Amino acid sequence: MKKTAALFLLGIIVSTLLFAGGKQEASGKKEAEVQSVNFWFHLDDPEARVDSLIQKFEQENPGIKIEAERVPWDAYHQRLLTAVTAGSPPDVSQVKLWWQPQLVELKALEPLDKWISTWQGRNDIYDRVWELTRYTDGKQYLMPLQMVILYMYYRTDMFKKLGLSIPETREEFLDVAKKLTRDTNGDGNVDVYGFGIRGARGGHDWWGAFVLSSGANFEKGGLTTPEAIAANQWFIDLYRVHKVSPPTTPNDGFKEIIANMQSGRTATTIHHIGSAKGMVDALGDKISAFPVPEGTEGRWTSFGDEENAIFSASKVKEAAWKWISFLATKENNLTWQKASGQISVNKSNAEADYGELSRFVKATTESADFAGVLPAHPATAEFVESVWPTTMQRAFLGEITSKEMMEIFEKHFYGE
Amino acid sequence: MQRMIRALRRKTDLYPYSLLLPALTVTTFIIFIPLVYTFGLSFFNYVIWKPHEIKFVFLGNYKKALEDEVFWISFRNTLIWIAGVISLQLVLGFITALLLNRQFFWRSLARSLILIPWVTPSVITALMWRWLYDGNSGLINDILVRLGILDRYFPWLANGSTALPAIMFALMWQGFPFFTVMILAGLQAIPTELYEVAKVDGANPMQMFFHITLPMLMPILLTTILLRTIWVANSLDIIFIMTGGGPGYASHTLPLYSYIRAYKGLDFGYASTIAVYLTLLLVMIVTMYVIRILKTEERFR
Numbered sequence: 001m002k003k004t005a006a007l008f009l010l011g012i013i014v015s016t017l018l019f020a021g022g023k024q025e026a027s028g029k030k031e032a033e034v035q036s037v038n039f040w041f042h043l044d045d046p047e048a049r050v051d052s053l054i055q056k057f058e059q060e061n062p063g064i065k066i067e068a069e070r071v072p073w074d075a076y077h078q079r080l081l082t083a084v085t086a087g088s089p090p091d092v093s094q095v096k097l098w099w100q101p102q103l104v105e106l107k108a109l110e111p112l113d114k115w116i117s118t119w120q121g122r123n124d125i126y127d128r129v130w131e132l133t134r135y136t137d138g139k140q141y142l143m144p145l146q147m148v149i150l151y152m153y154y155r156t157d158m159f160k161k162l163g164l165s166i167p168e169t170r171e172e173f174l175d176v177a178k179k180l181t182r183d184t185n186g187d188g189n190v191d192v193y194g195f196g197i198r199g200a201r202g203g204h205d206w207w208g209a210f211v212l213s214s215g216a217n218f219e220k221g222g223l224t225t226p227e228a229i230a231a232n233q234w235f236i237d238l239y240r241v242h243k244v245s246p247p248t249t250p251n252d253g254f255k256e257i258i259a260n261m262q263s264g265r266t267a268t269t270i271h272h273i274g275s276a277k278g279m280v281d282a283l284g285d286k287i288s289a290f291p292v293p294e295g296t297e298g299r300w301t302s303f304g305d306e307e308n309a310i311f312s313a314s315k316v317k318e319a320a321w322k323w324i325s326f327l328a329t330k331e332n333n334l335t336w337q338k339a340s341g342q343i344s345v346n347k348s349n350a351e352a353d354y355g356e357l358s359r360f361v362k363a364t365t366e367s368a369d370f371a372g373v374l375p376a377h378p379a380t381a382e383f384v385e386s387v388w389p390t391t392m393q394r395a396f397l398g399e400i401t402s403k404e405m406m407e408i409f410e411k412h413f414y415g416e
Numbered sequence: 417m418q419r420m421i422r423a424l425r426r427k428t429d430l431y432p433y434s435l436l437l438p439a440l441t442v443t444t445f446i447i448f449i450p451l452v453y454t455f456g457l458s459f460f461n462y463v464i465w466k467p468h469e470i471k472f473v474f475l476g477n478y479k480k481a482l483e484d485e486v487f488w489i490s491f492r493n494t495l496i497w498i499a500g501v502i503s504l505q506l507v508l509g510f511i512t513a514l515l516l517n518r519q520f521f522w523r524s525l526a527r528s529l530i531l532i533p534w535v536t537p538s539v540i541t542a543l544m545w546r547w548l549y550d551g552n553s554g555l556i557n558d559i560l561v562r563l564g565i566l567d568r569y570f571p572w573l574a575n576g577s578t579a580l581p582a583i584m585f586a587l588m589w590q591g592f593p594f595f596t597v598m599i600l601a602g603l604q605a606i607p608t609e610l611y612e613v614a615k616v617d618g619a620n621p622m623q624m625f626f627h628i629t630l631p632m633l634m635p636i637l638l639t640t641i642l643l644r645t646i647w648v649a650n651s652l653d654i655i656f657i658m659t660g661g662g663p664g665y666a667s668h669t670l671p672l673y674s675y676i677r678a679y680k681g682l683d684f685g686y687a688s689t690i691a692v693y694l695t696l697l698l699v700m701i702v703t704m705y706v707i708r709i710l711k712t713e714e715r716f717r
Contacts, residue, residue: 081682188567199663201660248574250664378466381682390665393662396663
């Protein structure tokens with residue numbers, strides 16, 4: 001009896017193994033045909049999803065599977081660079097323009113020119129975007145994905161109440177900011193501040209709007225001219241002398257800037273359309289936007305961009321190209337922007353209906369002519385990540401002067 | 417199998433080593449090799465996006481650190497950080513342990529509650545304290561203003577002189593239960609006869625504390641302080657989340673500076689050098705400490 005049972009069991013085990021083996025073989029064969037593209041991306045809104053785009057792509061391109069990995073923004077640059085150095089980058093990653101010099105230096109990126117030259121969608125992408133994203137060696141490594149231009153948010157209700165009009169120059173802006181900085185409940189303490197400055201990482205866009213528009217630039221020696229130092233002093237004074245920005249300014253990052261605006265702690269700040277939905281949800285029609293005011297030498301605002309890049313270590317470059325060109329095509333790109341909250345890179349989407357956000361789109365397009373980018377310099381990434389915030393904070397605290405601050409920047413880019 | 421083990425035990429003294437082997441292997445791979453690697457890296461100019469400029473510079477990075485203003489600021493902050501956090505945790509932990517050693521009806525509940533800060537993940541602790549300190553809507557400011565101690569909200573984390581103490585206070589909150597638990601265990605191991613005898617001899621509570629409780633707890637205190645010193649010195653997650661080392665360099669400590677050099681500047685050579693300096697500092701503290709412990713133990717023997 002025992003023997004029979006044992007035989008029976010053995011039979012079951014053997015047949016299971018055989019069956020499983022056969023199945024495995026079959027699926028193994030199928031996997032060989034499927035190319036999987038490892039894709040890194042990030043979205044500001046934690047609830048946003050891009051699954052529908054991936055599904056659509058996989059249906060249109062049987063045999064390609066997109067393995068999307070959402071990477072936290074704070075650690076994105078560091079993770080990407082370490083993955084590249086470790087020799088295991090993703091096939092495709094969303095990248096920032098200012099990472100390009102380092103990635104090219106590492107020979108990590110695949111030039112896309114051979115595909116772009118025959119790609120039908122190329123003429124539907126803004127010429128200016130192609131221009132800004134082309135690398136200094138003349139090659140195109142980045143495939144445009146999304147764009148934003150920074151503008152100034154303002155509280156329409158507060159402007160109306162105080163009878164203020166939209167400032168055109170930085171002096172007018174300072175005047176407006178001073179008037180907006182006030183004690184609203186009569187307890188002797190300031191409750192509303194005129195301008196929310198981001199003093200932590202990412203705040204170089206606030207700084208640039210006032211300093212790069214008034215005589216400073218990133219050419220060699222361009223940061224330490226008397227005009228540049230004066231412009232920087234003017235910006236520091238917003239916090240130190242005129243006190244139009246909250247006392248927490250040196251440590252305020254993205255979350256604080258947005259929260260202060262939404263809670264009415266600040267009356268203006270700088271950001272882009274990516275945060276417009278949240279602003280409207282919190283403040284309704286009490287918030288709108290205008291282009292950043294003019295400095296002593298015109299206007300400057302930050303062109304915020306993100307692109308997709310294919311890594312030279314990838315073994316599925318053709319499939320990767322299909323995916324990034326798919327994302328840069330009209331309706332797909334528009335779907336992507338629904339998740340990213342940003343603006344499409346396609347000319348044919350220019351007339352797209354942004355509904356309640358159209359006033360922010362207007363401020364964006366009005367700023368297009370003077371939107372600029374940080375220099376295509378390998379030191380830019382560290383400038384953004386740590387040099388700008390620490391140095392700015394020290395100047396805000398009064399530990400260093402405007403001149404010393406600009407000299408630190410100059411030294412960072414061009415050495416002694 | 418049984419016979420084999422017995423044979424192994426008898427014939428060689430390899431048996432204890434074979435039991436240690438798994439732990440040793442893991443330690444070798446996740447601690448020892450990276451340690452040696454970091455040490456090696458510290459002699460190189462190694463910025464990962466400059467692959468052509470990677471070269472052996474021997475003590476170049478070490479020299480550079482000694483001339484680096486930020487290194488010295490971080491070094492000073494590290495000493496303040498260790499001394500401040502450990503003494504705060506020790507004092508608070510000691511007081512809590514003495515309280516919890518008394519008899520009261522919800523003692524067992526209190527003993528479990530005290531562990532909450534300790535079991536809360538650092539990230540959550542840091543975020544929580546960051547919002548408590550918030551200069552625009554933080555609870556601490558709100559309470560202090562309502563009590564009339566402050567006349568307006570104060571930017572605790574954005575001020576150069578309060579940022580580091582504020583973070584130290586948060587870490588004190590997180591780490592004191594460890595002291596409490598250890599000291600409580602120590603208190604309960606003290607034989608009650610000692611107190612009874614002292615009472616008979618007419619000692620007052622103060623004398624009993626200094627002549628019985630403290631000396632009996634000494635071995636535990638010394639070990640706990642040593643363990644915590646190493647942990648506290650290396651902890652950077654709370655600082656990183658609460659201020660990122662700022663404003664300016666106000667809350668830079670050596671591990672944080674090393675992290676920033678490595679992951680923001682991608683300068684792994686220099687970051688390793690800072691890490692090695694930190695290790696040397698800790699080795700020094702630990703050595704001095706162990707010598708002291710040995711001496712103290714002799715005294716008590």
